[in-house]
Amino acid sequence: MAFDPLDVAVLCCLVASVVLYSKKDKIISFLRGSEALDPLIGVSSNGSKDLLEIIEANKKDFLILYGSQTGTAEDYCKKFAKELHSRFKELHILCGDFDNFDFEDPNTLGNLVGKVKCLVIFMSTYGEGELPDPCANFDDYLNNVLESDELKNLPIMIFGLGNSTYEFFNGAAMKLKEKLVDEAGAKLIGQIGAADDSIGNTEEEYVSWKDAAFELIEQEFNLKGGENLLFEPMYEYINYNGADTKVFKGELNKNYLSAEKDKKHIGPFDQSYPFLAEVSESKELCNPVSGRNCVHVEFDISSSNIKYETGDHLGVIPQNAQEHVSNFLQTLNLNADEVFDLHLKDPTSTLPFPVPTNIETAVTNYLEITGPVSRQTISQIVQFIPESEESIRQRLVEISSSAETFHKEIIEAHLNFADCLQYVSSTFNWGQYIPWTFLLETIPSLKPRFYSISSSNLYDNNKIHITAMVEVTDADKLVGGVTTNLLNEINKGSNSKSLPLHYNLSGPRGLYKAESYKLPIFVRKSTFKLPDNADTPVIMIGPGTGVAPFRGFVRDRLVENSDSEMILFYGSRNIDDHLYKEEWESQYNGLSNLKVFNAYSRDPSMPKTYVQKLMLDQKDLIMNALKKGAFVYVCGDAGTMAKQVNDTLISIVSDKQEISVEDAHEMIKFMKLNGRYHEDVW
Ligand code: FAD
DSSP states (O other): OOHHHHHHHHHHHHHHHHHHHHHHHHHHHHHHHHGOOGGGGGGGGGGGGOOHHHHHHHHEEEEEEEEEEESSHHHHHHHHHHHHHHHHOOOOEEEGGGGGGGGOOTTGGGGGBBBSSSEEEEEEEEETTTTGGGGGHHHHHHHOOOOOTTTTEEEEEEEEOTTSTTTTHHHHHHIIIIIIIITTHHHHHOOOEEEEEETTOOHHHHHHHHHHHHHHHHTTTOOOOOOOOOOOEEEEEEOSSGGGGGGGGSSSSGGGGGTTTTTOOOOBBTBBOOOOEEEOOOOOOOOGGGGEEEEOOOEOOOSSSOOOOOEEEEOOOOOOOOOHHHHHHHHOOOOOOOOOEEEEEEESSSSSSSSSHHHHHHHIBBBOOSSSSOOHHHHHGGOOOSGGGGHHHHHHHHSSSSSHHIIIITTTTTOOOHHHHHHSSSSSSSHHHHHHHHHHHHOOBBOOEEEEOOOOTSSSTTTTEEEEEOOOOOTTSSOOOHHHHHHHHHHHHHGGGGOOOOOOOOOOGTTTTTSSEEEEEEEEOOOOOOSSSTTTTTTEEGGGGGGGGHHHHHHHHHHHHHOOOEEEEEESGGGOOOOOOOOOITTTTTTEEEEEEEESSSOOOOOOOOOOHHHHHHHHHHHHHHHTTTTEEEEOOOHHHHHHHHHHHHHHHHHHHTTOHHHHHHHHHHHHHHEEEEEEEO
């Protein structure tokens, strides 16, 4: 058979694309420059992504893997690996991200049978029961490559992190069971851990699952469990005396280390290599009388090659407020300027943050020093307190040994780590006993926060907008959200002196100071997308900042000149925190196909109204749209709203179609499975 030149050209392009795709990680490193291969990449930094090769080369016999969307599963996984190591010294543990390994070889997991004692997986669930983004290759392997009985008798343990307000609670962990255990024959040891973020039980669920897991591991593999759970540093701590230009001062990547301010960064940009985007505009969306702040922020991405689609998420990498940093440094009597380096003791482990750096930088930029403190961390501190300080030891044991006491005294009082120590004793010299190495290994890493993009890639050329409600917990304004208070300070600019929290807005070595300010950002793809067919009607339910992506959707359809039906249910407390009120009333009022229904829950002149009530009032409109093939989108509070909206839709369908609630439930579930019902809730 003869090929014509066009066939050959197409074939060559196809082969080239396959080769390029298979080498994409190396190409990305090349594009970013070899400096991007910093030790944070850990196990992949030696170039190999072959799981078996790494296990054999490093003489490992116990594998612990994590799939993490926001970093929580990663934190728990690493904590588990560390504790397991201190408890059972004879285990040789390899701990890593699914993303660190290739799953192209059909036997990637089958090869492990007989080579590792056990595979433990920490897996978070994302979206409609899906595996997190970094597990895309592993997911493909599970769906298409893994053969039945391939893992016959491979011992496996699973800890899932999920949120029960979603239909497919811990769906990713359940999928692991179905594929690895039920189909491929692995032997499940113990129960599957099922942390539920909606009731904030992740820490307690982890502790009880882990305690049971350790006992099972001890029995199953006939190990001698050491009672000694004393802290053992994973890294060699070295005082650094080298050049200052090599010291990280908050830069997140080597590409930004001592970078000339105007250096062109070409990406591709992601969490490990974020784009420093200028905040080109920002404004307050709430009236002062509302007592709330909601900031609209616009990032200029014109000098990047970032592409996003309406409905995607923006990751913002924050820093801690100076007030929180000094509280932490003072409580622990730390020397802010001490410069240190860390060397890995085990080449398969990873560094917690870029080094060399100084203590103040690490506390400001890399550690999650606010937020509720972990009971386990407080209980671990007892080991550092000498017996001569019996009352302090006793107090630490007292608050940390019972979940109820800890909740009542520490969690309900909104104490963070440093606050908790001060609560135990404000005069005790904590810094004399608690080593900095323990803190840097135990305090979780500071994670990016995600925001539903509120702009449209079609309408808002080269701009990404977000809509962030400034988080303040309790009357004590020092208990505030890290990122939203940072955005608030940027918005307030020179009027920020009166704010409770302040940040180093200039960033490391003045890197973030521009016409306005810059922040490190990256785009995360989402499946929260308008239907491909612009004629399909949409029903959007987004109270509060849940309205963010719908602003983008409407702007998209404005550009597309689509006249298909758009129904929006929006809710706020009252007129004073009605987000983008003028915009809805003026900018989009030419759209005869857009119907907006507003619910106010705290307006004294009318009864409390939530979006669910408005939906019931509009049941005919909703049902007609559904019959015309409408897609449903729900965005915002995962606590109660998403569940109640789901139940409201079920009752509308049941009522209008005259079918049972169970059948209506199945219909809504079917819509979710078929991509006609999307939730983007947090
Ligand atoms: P954090 O520092 O993360 O704190 C969270 C909360 O804990 C705050 O209320 C804070 O006051 C409180 N807190 C702090 N310390 C303590 C303590 N010791 N004890 C008890 N509580 C404490 N948010 C939006 O506003 N708009 C959006 O469009 C949006 N979209 C999102 C999309 C996705 C996919 C996800 C996952 C989340 C989204 N969020 C959105 C939520 C957002 O990511 C952040 O969680 C939110 O802005 C708070 O971030 P923060 O850093 O300010 O607060």
